[in-house]
Amino acid sequence: MSEAVSQPLPSPLTVGIIGCGVMGRGIAQIAALAGARVHLADGFEGAAAAARDTLATTFDTLVNKGKLTPDAASAALSRLHPCAVLSELADCDLIVEAIVEDLAAKKTLFATLETIVSSTTILASNTSSLSVTSIAAGLQHPRRVAGFHFFNPVPVMKIVEVIGGILTDEQIVEQLLVLGQQWGHTAVRAKDTPGFIVNHAGRGFGTEGLRVLSEGVTAIPTLDRILRDTAGFKLGPCELMDMTGLDVSHPVMESIYRQYFEEPRFRPQGLTRQMLVAGLLGKKTGRGFYQYDAAGKKITE
Ligand code: NAI
Secondary structure, eight states: OOOOOOOOSSSSEEEEEEESHHHHHHHHHHHHHOOOOEEOOOOSSHHHHHHHHHHHHHHHHHHHHHHOHHHHHHHHHTTTTSSSSSSGGGSSSSSEEEEOOOOOHHHHHHHHHHTSTTSSSSEOOOOOOOHHHHEEEEEEEEGGGEEEESSTTTTSSEEEEEOOOOTOHHHHHHHHHHHHHHHHHHHEEEESTTTTHHHHHHHGGGHHHHHHHTTTTHHHOOOOOOOTTTTTOOOHHHHHHHHOHHHHHHHHHHHHHHHHHTTTTGOOOHHHHHHHHOOOOGGGBSSSSSBOTTOOOOOOO
16 A cells, blocks of 8 residues: 655645534634634634634633733634534535534534535534444545544643545555644544544543442542542542533443444443433533533532
């Protein structure tokens, strides 16, 4: 197999971020700070403009902490453009999708994007667990689809997995690996398998942690404390799920389980499904495994 020679991406790069939730905002932040023009779009009216406002506050905080110069902050802010309709993304060189973790929703979005952007625009997904090959299947130009999987919080967790599906052009993978590095992250190539590297290996942490709870081996705070203090993780599994949000974590567990043909070791627990149904999503709803105040500070042990 011949080595692909990576063509540089245009500079400055025009990036469309679709889905301005926690991940989309984080990706927009690092992209704008790295010099990209960033179009923000979201299916929820007003969310793109709200994301720009939130990022303005973030940049102010970084300036006050001496981590960013006022000039760099205002330049990055001027590069963020909220869009009211997807057609405003027509000139993007790269789209990074960070919408709901649902295969049908992502496929529908990418099919719509193909009617808007050029046939060479890279379509990247921040999916945590879904098959890049499945997202690309059925598109007119599936070769330009790849996974570009960041971690939460994006500016802090300086790693990104780059995933090519069966149909992906090697050139696209190479370009995203370079771009991830340019955005200040360690970019690693991962095979298109359920959960890729981190969310596959992480099953032993999250899913198995829930099994420990379901078997009554210990209580939630002890499980978290032991994995934090003894095993060296920054957060315990329940703390991590509360931060991520069960609206994201539980579908990821179900998706990986399904994609591995219901292999028992990946089986999710009923507890997180019940919590999801009850709206106990974690920090974002003020209650998950723990309770939180309006600022997101844990108020229960
Ligand atoms: P979120 O719920 O914070 O944000 C999702 C945003 O997408 C919302 O603003 C929503 O209005 C918008 N949206 C939903 N469906 C849409 C559609 N069909 N078209 C346009 N906009 C739509 O979710 P979060 O946590 O940012 O996750 C987004 C993606 O990133 C998911 O695929 C998730 O698996 C992945 N991810 C999440 C991580 C986390 O820790 N939260 C970590 C790494 C990846």
